[in-house]
Amino acid sequence: MNRKGNNKLSKPWDHDRGVQVPLLIAICILVLVSFLILLNKDENPSSSPVFNNTLKSPSVIMNPTLETTNGTDFIWQIPDSPKAVLFIAHGCNGEATNFWDKSPTCETCIGLPEERLIVLNALSRNFAVLVISSAGRCWSFGEERVTVKETIQNWVTNQKLEKLPLVGLGASSGGYFISVLAIDMKFSSIVIMIAEGKFSQLDMIKEDYPPSLFIHMPKDEYRKEYIRLNIRMLRGKGVDVEEIECLEFPIEPDYFARRIRGIDMNTSIKLLDLFRDKGFVDGNGYMRKDGRALDLKGALEEGKIELKDKKLIRHVQEEMNLAFGYHEMTSLQSEKMFQWFESHF
Template sequence: MDPFYGLQRCRVTAVSSFSAILMAALLILYRTGGKSSPQFDLPNQPRISHHTAVHLQRLPSLGFMNGTDFMWQVPESPKAVLLLAHGCNGKASNFWDASSSCPNCVGLPEERLLVLHALERKFAVIAISSLGKCWSFGKEKENVKWILQWWIDENKLQNLPIVALGASSGGYFISALAAEARFSSIALMISEGVFDSMDIPKNYPPTLFVHMPKDRRRMELIQKNMQNLRMKGVRVKEVRCMELPLTPHFLWDRMPWLDQSFSVQLFELLRERGFIDEKGYMRRDGRATPWKEALKEKHFSYEKNRWVDHIQEELNLAYGYHEMTTLQSGDIFSWFESHMR
């Protein structure tokens, strides 16, 4: 059997209440001058130090063309080009931290990590904002193809393979764009694509589906589309991403600008209000959990409240229903690298 027709799962070991308490104690010890708490790696998650992150992501470039903005960064000796398409209500600046070159950048935790992982793997990265709230499929495809080609020519990247990743609405868009653009491979995140409304060409690129099976309807559509793509001779693979338990250090691990004490305090608040179960799993999606109201009642400072969108993303990720994720970056970039042409 073709190895790229296989299935990879994202597994996370459940953390018991005792373990959660132990890790909280270790974090308190760290803050009071004791030894640093141990790091617990999540599956397939490349570890990127804060120093490396600053080095890799310090100077993104910005552009505006054809009615939309875009951002990019090219590492030394790039080996491929990666096009990123955000989900609804997203924008290119979500993928980079605020800096002197982009003071209005947002740096959402999963988006920024995706760029960091790409740069570390020597992918030149470009993210383009959609013209509207979500991606459309008419002139917007021509718009993105034009910007992408201009940027490739401008940066002398013509000889590199091109890959693309889109999440949610961006996944629908990339699946449609891939029928016309020259991609070596694509990854569709939390998106089944628009294959039921398009003619799949013979040279359609190898396609990786990164999805969360808790969304059963989407999973069924992905299975159907994978089968249809196989029948057309397209190489396909899926990565299933399961829910994962929160721990006292989870948010601090994902968002290095948060201090450890706040990460512990928020974990305790979620536990106190019953928003997580005894093993640390979210009882409901982060969007449907009134954790923001709970924060206000506890009178957390504005400095903490300014990160609510970032925290929201991580709580959604933990619930594992529909969110951008970089926990499977190793699988995603291995897929890209195995289909360079």
């Protein structure tokens, strides 16, 4: 635009139609572009994940009961007016103590961020929660399958919860386990997280197999393809099946403070700056590698960042894994997950 045109546009409104029309067109284009940007942001969960994890009952308090049977820990908590029972099977190297914060009733609990948020979401929706530790590093499918079934049934009976719907959630190794346990037990529905399930014995899958929701990270393309195959197989058997994809997303300065109890805003900012300097995170905030492949302890020592509790390094790694979006338990889809459970009571 020439200098004369600029002078005219500097006035509030010029009655020269030759200037008004281009200005109106420019404004319309600007509004349209802004709308499209916002629309695209809303439709792309990888650029704007939901972090609020709003609880139905914000005042819910963790007050678990820890029991040990034959050397195996199982932890449970029942809200005042339970409407369903949720059994959770953790992944490899996991244990029941990951799901509740440390407290007088569970001194060994460590409350990993995603696990504890799933439990808090369950309790806030009046789900009784039971988590059993696997006998080994990962779940097995022989005697342990029978033992867990009996433990769940005995606990439900002892707590007088047998009239309530029973739902199951399994992540990774626990996802395989819950998919098999669902053949033995009557679940009203299950969630198989970051796993394709174990459906090798197709003749054992009947129409009464519970409705199954797969929550997975499609960045793991190998597992994604098997999940799609199993979804088609289950639907072919008449089973109600859905899937939710969880994508990678950028880490923002307040990310660790929002997700991890015990990390303040200042530390969260320092962690992100350090991880950028180390090349763990790119200029846009995206993880370059899975958190398990990084020397986080060495990086923290080199960056002279001290966490309030050394155990928090596991919490940081879990949230880095989550942002990488390849293979990690996630609470980000809690709302949809519990809607799935509730829709099948």
